[in-house]
Amino acid sequence: MQVPPASTPIACDMSTARDTPGERLAEYRRLFAQALVARERTEIGIRFRFRAEPGVEDWIRDLAAREKACCPFFGFDIAVDADQIRWDAAVPDTDEARAVLEEFYELSRKG
Template sequence: MQIPPASTPVACDMSNARDTPEERLAEYRRLFATALTARERTGLGIRFRFRAGPGVEEWVRDLAAREKACCPFFGFAVTVEGGEVRWDAAVPDTDAAKAVLEDFYALT
């Protein structure tokens, strides 16, 4: 996973997104209710773990790509291992970026 440099602005811009912030949060709720099995902190940041059911990997990859498009200070990696989809997220080592990562970790 490539973590953007600390000089990357900590800002999210959904003006070119195909969904609204409310729709994005609703999608997270659906994904988490459907497939999330755990969340954990890692040495670099955080990890969401999902059951690797039909379409879950594609769903996670699509959501990660859309999130990266609006929040370029995030570094994401999506992998599949042992019957699960893992979504790792990390940010530059700045207080502002770390605060957003904490909010991301706390998504319901």
């Protein structure tokens, strides 16, 4: 996974997104509620594991692409491992970026 450099601005701009921030959060909550199996911390970030059910991989890839478009400081890697889809996320090694990553990790708990 390619993690953006520390010089990447830690800012989210959804001005050209097809959804609102509220809609995006609701979509994450639906995804986590419907398919999340586990979450864990990795050496460089976090990992979500989802059931590899029909449509879930496409949903994750679409959501990750939209997230990367508005928050370019995220690095994402998505892979299918047998019956699970693994979504890894990492950010530059700055306090501000790590705080956003932690919010993303905790969002899955509220799913």
